[in-house]
Amino acid sequence: MLSPILQTKIESQIKSNKIMLYIKGTPQQPQCGFSAAVVQIFDSLGQPYESVNILEDQELRQGMKEYSSWPTFPQIYIDGEFVGGCDIVKELNNRGELAPMVQ
Template identity: 70%
Template sequence: MNPILKTKIEGQIKNNKIMIYMKGNPQMPQCGFSAAAVDVLKSIGQPFESVDVLEDPEIRQGIKEYSNWPTIPQIYVDGEFIGGCDIMLEMHQRGELAPLINEATGSPEPA
């Protein structure tokens, strides 16, 4: 991977407690998986940042290489790769995702 791209991705992940790489943006997701992931994040109630991979083909491919994960969306919490939409939904249904996000943001309850 291009070292400049790697540094850019690392910075995005490091500088944002909750980061989602998605197709589209939270206001207008461009695929069902991205929409489902955003809905879960919104339901938890903590702020999150997003990167629209459709706007930057280099990031779209680069994030897949960075995480060694073939699909979008990809969710990072406190610098740690959580997974894609399916893993995120499973964690949410088991009640594991909200505590992880709340701990990462330093908020015991939604903002």
């Protein structure tokens, strides 16, 4: 069960950043291929984004799975809405639908 404190923390991160990435590692040093792919896509769009390394916070890592009902990482939020993971972001980008979402 997601604690109220953790839920508030997650909601604050998501609402205070237009683009919020929950990834394994950092944008400079992604710790998995999926996180690396997502960072590369968002870097190519040229819009500022914020990220959290979920490997540094086990409570947050578990909490994000409950919060989003999505079991894997990365998890991407745009304008406070859960978009999905790596495959969904890749598909949106390939179809040209991601860039307008982050403008």
